Amino acid sequence: MKKPFAIIGFLIFVTFLLSITRTVVLNSMATAGPLLAKVTNDLSHYESDNAILGEQVYAKSSLNNIASRAEKMGFVNQKSGFSLTNAIPIAAVR
Amino acid sequence: MNWRFRFILGLITLFFLIVIARLFYWQVVKAQELSIMGQLQYGKVITTLPRRGEIKTSDGFPIAANKITYRVFANPKEVKDLKETSELISTTLGIDIASVSASLVLDRFWVSIAMGVETKVKNDLEKLNLPGVGFEEQYTRFYPEASMAAHLVGFVGMDDLGRPKGYFGLEGYYNLLLKGREGKAIQIHDAFGRPIIAKLGEVERQIDGSNLLLSLDRSAQFLVEGRLKEGVEKFGAQSGMAAVINPKTGEILAMASFPNFDPTNYANSPDSVYKNPFISDMYEPGSTFKPLVMSSALDLKLVTPQTKCSACAGPVSVSGYDIHTWNDKYYKDINMTDVIMHSDNTGMVFVAQKLGVNGMIKYLQRFGIGDLTGVDLQGEISPKIKPENLWYAVDLATTGFGQGISITPIELLSATSAIANNGQRMQPHVVNGIENPDGSTVKIKPKSLGNPISPETAKVMTEIMVNAVNKGEASWARLKGYRIAGKTGTASIPIAGHYDPTKTIASFIGFAPASNPKFAMFVILNRPTSSIYGAETAAPIFFDIAKDLLIYYGIPPGE
Numbered sequence: 167m168k169k170p171f172a173i174i175g176f177l178i179f180v181t182f183l184l185s186i187t188r189t190v191v192l193n194s195m196a197t198a199g200p201l202l203a204k205v206t207n208d209l210s211h212y213e214s215d216n217a218i219l220g221e222q223v224y225a226k227s228s229l230n231n232i233a234s235r236a237e238k239m240g241f242v243n244q245k246s247g248f249s250l251t252n253a254i255p256i257a258a259v260r
Numbered sequence: 261m262n263w264r265f266r267f268i269l270g271l272i273t274l275f276f277l278i279v280i281a282r283l284f285y286w287q288v289v290k291a292q293e294l295s296i297m298g299q300l301q302y303g304k305v306i307t308t309l310p311r312r313g314e315i316k317t318s319d320g321f322p323i324a325a326n327k328i329t330y331r332v333f334a335n336p337k338e339v340k341d342l343k344e345t346s347e348l349i350s351t352t353l354g355i356d357i358a359s360v361s362a363s364l365v366l367d368r369f370w371v372s373i374a375m376g377v378e379t380k381v382k383n384d385l386e387k388l389n390l391p392g393v394g395f396e397e398q399y400t401r402f403y404p405e406a407s408m409a410a411h412l413v414g415f416v417g418m419d420d421l422g423r424p425k426g427y428f429g430l431e432g433y434y435n436l437l438l439k440g441r442e443g444k445a446i447q448i449h450d451a452f453g454r455p456i457i458a459k460l461g462e463v464e465r466q467i468d469g470s471n472l473l474l475s476l477d478r479s480a481q482f483l484v485e486g487r488l489k490e491g492v493e494k495f496g497a498q499s500g501m502a503a504v505i506n507p508k509t510g511e512i513l514a515m516a517s518f519p520n521f522d523p524t525n526y527a528n529s530p531d532s533v534y535k536n537p538f539i540s541d542m543y544e545p546g547s548t549f550k551p552l553v554m555s556s557a558l559d560l561k562l563v564t565p566q567t568k569c570s571a572c573a574g575p576v577s578v579s580g581y582d583i584h585t586w587n588d589k590y591y592k593d594i595n596m597t598d599v600i601m602h603s604d605n606t607g608m609v610f611v612a613q614k615l616g617v618n619g620m621i622k623y624l625q626r627f628g629i630g631d632l633t634g635v636d637l638q639g640e641i642s643p644k645i646k647p648e649n650l651w652y653a654v655d656l657a658t659t660g661f662g663q664g665i666s667i668t669p670i671e672l673l674s675a676t677s678a679i680a681n682n683g684q685r686m687q688p689h690v691v692n693g694i695e696n697p698d699g700s701t702v703k704i705k706p707k708s709l710g711n712p713i714s715p716e717t718a719k720v721m722t723e724i725m726v727n728a729v730n731k732g733e734a735s736w737a738r739l740k741g742y743r744i745a746g747k748t749g750t751a752s753i754p755i756a757g758h759y760d761p762t763k764t765i766a767s768f769i770g771f772a773p774a775s776n777p778k779f780a781m782f783v784i785l786n787r788p789t790s791s792i793y794g795a796e797t798a799a800p801i802f803f804d805i806a807k808d809l810l811i812y813y814g815i816p817p818g819e
Contacts, residue, residue, distance in 0.1 A: 214328055214397065218379055221327040224404035228321075229482045243808075 303446040309423070310440030311399055313469030315413060315430055317478040318692070322471075324413055324431070324523075327402035330382040330395045332373040336364050338392030345390050349373060352385045376400050407522045409481050411536035412515045412690065414638065415523035428534050430472060430690060431523075432638030437694060440469035471695035475511030480504055483808040484514040488783070491801035492518045496789035497766075501538050501669065502805065507677035507771060507780045509706040510686030512635070539640040542666040546751025547586075547603045547794070548769045548782075549662025552675055553611055554600060555721040556623030559713040562614040565724060568593040572606045578657040583609055586750060601728045603748060605661040612660025617651045620659060626712035627675035628685060629667055633709075635688040641668060663752060663759075672769065673782040675712070679725070680745070680771040680780045683718040685709045726774045734768065734799035739807055741817030745777075746770025746802065748794040753787070763787045766794035768802040778813055781805060 225231065286294065299305070315324035332353065339345050342364055350357035353374050363371040375398070377385075382395055401416040401424070414429030423442075426435035443466025484502050492500040501517040517537050521529035535541075557563045573592040576583045585605050591598065599607030612620060624630060630645035643666040646655075658664035670688060678685035687707040694702045713721070725745035729738050734748050749767035752759035766788050771780035781802060788797040 217326070217328045217399075221325070221402060221404075224322060224325055224402070228404045228406075229478060230405055230408065233482070 299446050305444055305446060308443035308445055308466045309399070310442060310466045311468045312401065312416065312424060313438040313440065313471045313695075313697075315438075315472045315474065316695075317474050317476045317481070319478055321404070321478055323403065323405055323409060323474070323476070323478065325402045325404060326399040328379060328397055329375070329400040330377045330379070331375045331398055332377055332382070332385065333394050333396060334364060334371055334373055335369055335392045335394075336366055336371060337369060339364055340391050345393070348388055348390060349385065349393065352388070353377060353381060401524070403523045405478070406524075407520050408478075408485060409476060409515065410520045410523050411517045411538070412476065412512075412637065413523060415521075415526040415534075417526070428639055429536060429637050430474075433636050434472055434691070438469040438472065440697070441467040443467075468697040470697060472691050473693035473695060473701070474690050475506070475509075475513060475692045476515075476690060477513045479812060480809060481514040481516065483812065484805055485516045487801055487805045487808065488516050489518055491783075491797070491804070492785065495766075495785055495791065495797040497785040497787060497797070499537070499786040500784065500801075502781065502783045502801070503538050503669065503673055504779045504781045504805075504809065505673055505677055505688055507680035507686065507777050510674075510677070510688045511692065511706070512688055512690045513779060515690075535639050536637060537669070539635060539637055539668055539670045542641065542643045542668050543765055543784075544665065544751045544754065545662040545667055545672055546749040546765065546767070547662055548672060548676075548747050548749030548751075548767050549665070549667075550600060550603065550608050550660075551679060551721055551725055551747050551769075552624070552627050552629070552672075553608060553615065553620070553660050553662075554596065554724065555679060555713050555717055556619065556627075557611045557615050558596075558720055559623070559717040560615070560619060562619075563596050563611060565595065565597045565720060567596050569595070569599060569604075569607045569610045571610045572599070572604060574606075576606045576609045576657070578609065579652060579654045581654050581657075583657060597724050597727055600724045600747065601732045603661075603728075603733065608660035609657040610660075612656050615656075615660075617648055617656050620656060621645055621648055621651075623712065624665075626710065627678065628709060628712075629665075629671055629675060631671075633670050633674045633688050635670055636691050640670065642671065643667065662749065669782055669784055673780060674709075676769050676771070676782070677780045678712050679718050679721050680777040681718075682715040683711045683713040685712055722774050725770065729770065733793070733795035734803075737795075737800040737803045739803055739810070742772060742806075742810060742815075743774040744770055744772040744803075744806060745774040746799075748799055750792060750794045762792070764792040764794075766792065766797045768794055768798040770802060770806075772806050772810065773815060778815060779809060781809075 296305075311326055314322040314326070316322050332349070342361065346357050346361040346364055350360045355374055360373060363373055373393075385393070386395065403413070412429050414427055414431030416424050416426050416431055419425040424439065426432045426438060431438065442464075444464040484504060488500050488502045491497075499518055502514070503512060503516075504514040505512050515536075515538055519533055521533050526534065554563075558565075570593070572590060572594045574590050583605055586603060589602075590606065591602060591604065594602065594604060594607055596607070596611070598604070599611070615623070624645055630642060632640050632642045645665070655664055674685060674688050685708070687709050689704065689706070692704055694704070696702070722745045725747055726743055729735065729744050729746045732748065734746070738744065747769055749765075749769065751765040751767070753763055753765060765784060765786055767782065767784040769780075769782045771777040783798045783802045783805070785798050785801070791797050
């Protein structure tokens, strides 16, 4: 019976190759950790900044804020009706 | 020999079955429990709070949003100079130094110093680089329009476990939708119990709250609040409220009450102002109730606008009680149009007696009186109509002009909106749609609550109410050029078995433009002091608001 040297050799080679691959991948993942943490932190930071800016936009565009600023600038309330959209056409009046 | 083989085989099979059953017990039945036990050996379950849903007005502006604030915490074991650290923290945060110092002397690794700290204050404190002091980001409710629509929106407080919970108004009614679902994650810690990474994995995914899309018109709300506040101060009223509704859909466009509160600092206001009086206070409506009784009699064809009142020449005596008109003026053979125009109590007794107790109860129920309107706000109440056998003749007579019966303002506004909407009553509602966290939107369709009166009766009643505005006591305040239907109300206030002789609830209800109503509105002043009459107090506020709204909606005179 012929001994399966080729198969045994192949299996040893595959085992060795997979070990090397595993070491490389783990090593790569280990060094990518700080990068991943940085990306996560950056994302969290941007989300916080976005929320803070959103809050400022809402506060500045509130009607209470706009009305008080308008009053300071001398704007007054509209006293009479004026409409460009709902006017009755002359033809319809006749 | 054969039976021995079988016996041994049976024993071995039984043994394996026991092993399989035991494995099934540990790996399937107890799997989750064992998994959690394992996880707890190297970590602990932490709860992640979802972001609360926003409440947006019809223009998409968030009237209730979330903002980032910080919890300031400290590790007392790392604090080097207790006195200096306490002083700096207390000065920067504006809190009592004794409470800071009391927290910092505790024999713990972590103590909470303050919550809800604004970003600017946090940055100031961070710049001090105090050892052992840290910050935790959290979301807090934020109301960009401050106290606008406070009674309608409600506020967010804490539940028994210290988690955010909505109370009153929309925050209370839609709390389950707004709050979302908490997430759970495993946090790994080292041998000393210190966390080494933020999350191992999510056990349960956190689901943010849904946003509410309101029918509330922010500009209309702003206009109504401004005019109402002005009116409450001008007429020296104890309080006031107003609501504007689209009678065709039941959408609430504005709802305001004074005094109100700041939802962010709700704890600074007395508990008594939290409830929304428009849905939670009952009162005797007085003359604003007359259109409902009159339209009931018109619908049953018991009277027509030209029917003459045969009992209006003087005070009416019912069961020993004399019923007078509000100004003690009497009009012999007055017709029904003029009964409403003069707000004649004796005329309404005539109408109520024609209706009878059965007809009165039947129509009031059709108008939704005595039932919850179902408005989507927390805290609605509804006083019940008493059973038919408990009605006395005088009850029927006084109900005709809105005394001796208690209702909520939302009930009356909803019922009067039916007159504006060709006899069809729509369910009042504030939320038009729900925006889910995945971006999908669910629309909420308007719901009809029935037709208390026919379209023809509604048209006739509208004309009677237009006549009341043009020629009645409040005609001085009316808007020239617009056809507005309305009715004044001056209701007596029951106290300890009798009516207060000096104080009233003044009100005005109506809709505009009368032929194709864009809105129905109800204004109420509680105990005005400059005048007790609705025609002199609530009516001018109503017309001031109506003018603003007609201009805002671009409705030209003549309609």
